[in-house]
Amino acid sequence: APRIVNISVQSEEDHSFHAKCTAEGEPLPTLTWTGPLSTNVTSVSSGSYLVTKELRHLTHDGRYTCAAVNSLGRAEGTVYFYKYRAGGGSWVLVLLFVSLGIKALALLLILGVGAFWKG
Structure with a gap:
C-alpha cells in the first residue's frame, strides 16, 4: 500500500515557497495535491518505489493535502501554509x-x- 514518506513546505532563494510530497509503494503510487488554488505542479520520480511531487509558488494560505493512491490503497498527508505578513x-x-x-x-x-x- 502507498505511504507518505515526507511532506513539507520549503522556501526558495527568491523568497517563494513550495510544498513537496514524497511517497513510496509498489506499484508506484500516483500523487495528487489539493488545496487553495494549487498551480504550477511539477513531478519528479526517483527510485523504483518512490515518487515526489512539488507544488510550486505557494501564494494562498491554507491547508494543502497530498494523496498517494495505487491499486493497494490510499494515503494522505497534510501541511498548512501561512505566510507571515x-x-x-x-x-x-x-x-x-x-x-x-x-x-x-x-x-x-x-x-x-x-x-x-x-x-
Whole structure:
C-alpha cells in the first residue's frame, strides 16, 4: 500500500515557497495535491518505489493535502501554509506615543502649577 514518506513546505532563494510530497509503494503510487488554488505542479520520480511531487509558488494560505493512491490503497498527508505578513500597525504606535505625550505634558503642567502655588 502507498505511504507518505515526507511532506513539507520549503522556501526558495527568491523568497517563494513550495510544498513537496514524497511517497513510496509498489506499484508506484500516483500523487495528487489539493488545496487553495494549487498551480504550477511539477513531478519528479526517483527510485523504483518512490515518487515526489512539488507544488510550486505557494501564494494562498491554507491547508494543502497530498494523496498517494495505487491499486493497494490510499494515503494522505497534510501541511498548512501561512505566510507571515507584517500588519499595518504603525498607526497603533503613533496613537500610543501621542497618548503618552499628552499624559507627560499633563503631568508637567500639574507639577508646574503645584510649584507655582508653593513658591
